[in-house]
Amino acid sequence: MAKAELMQLPASQMVIGLTVKLPLGWTQHPFFINRIKLTSQAQIELIRGLELTFVYVLSGHELLPEVIEEVEDKQADPMQVKAKPKKVLDSKAAVIKAMRVGQQRFLSNINESRSVFAQFAIEPDKAYREAATMVEGFVDHLQETDTPYLALVGSGEMDVSVTQHGISVAVLSLMIGHALELPKSDLRDLALGSLFHDFGKLKIPDNIRRKRSELTEPEQNYLKMHPNLGFDLLNACNLYPKSVLNIVLHHHEYIDGSGYPDHLTEKDIPLLTQIVSLANDYEGLLEQFTFSPQLALGTLFKSHAKKHAQNLIAALVKVLGIYPPGTLVSLSDGSIGKVMMTTREVKQPHVWSCNLGGGEANLRFLLEEDVTVSSVLRLEELTEGALKTLQADSPISFYFSALPDN
Structure with missing residues (x-):
């Protein structure tokens, strides 16, 4: 039949x-x-x-x-099915410069964040002023273009530090806030709360915080104390806004009540805290599904959708695109690549490309070619040569692309 x-x-x-x-x-x-x-x-x-x-x-x-x-x-x-061709506006030179500047800014902010954390125990007032200066830089970088894009960046280290993670969460949170058209005052609090959201982890012993194998239940409970530890440290200074303190204390809370430390539900979690919670959850999935940003996004939809407000998830999707930076892809011309930066065309991001064996490496601007992403690849599908060329096993972090408006 x-x-x-x-x-x-x-x-x-x-x-x-x-x-x-x-x-x-x-x-x-x-x-x-x-x-x-x-x-x-x-x-x-x-x-x-x-x-x-x-x-x-x-x-x-x-x-x-x-x-x-x-x-x-x-x-x-x-x-x-193909997208209708559109006039390509991006300049290669502008894109290359934007990616380079974004990487430089990311590394600079890692160093500044480390300085702030080190200064906190000695001169908390000075640490706060330096952090506030960092935040102004974040907001300026976000708002230097009407349509900010997301770029792949990295520190060159295989372990993602608390400071590196905080910067990446701040960038995602600010991009969500920008998509929601939040006022500048809220963007500042988002950035500051994101920078300090895991500050309490620095009080957790390294043998727990950096443990590679599965944590024991007592170790898990100890690690879950980091929001309270961070809150207590910042609250004692009498310098940080209440909204920032709430982010630090409740960035692991979810609207369905499944989070910690207080099992709050949506009505008791402020919007800014919900945004950082979502950005932090996605970053956590990135760590769980190593080297697969798209799989992490799919898991967020499949298994974590009830943990976050739908309008916030929609905003995150808009920020990340269909193929988030760091995604390994097969291209329609038979080559492969790693997404380096989002663009206005979701199927035509900027990619670092090579052939199947890892040769003919080149930064590709798919917007200027009749080439699209045809599928997503897993790490184990790459040859040793391609793995090395694409640096496919490097940790994934994000920063604003600094691409000027056309």
């Missing part, structure tokens, strides 16, 4: 409640399977970001209006 033909729905007309099937292979989208029950606007925005002409409707037809506009090019092979 022949299967009934599935209804094709324009991607622009998706609504919550539908169950849809994506006309893509599993490596071409961030979900675990291509059959998706639409339960949030964040899911819809993520699917629209894939630039599909249509999706298949599996159930929920009664939620749709009686008249559906005709899908363009119905006869096109759904596996070959």
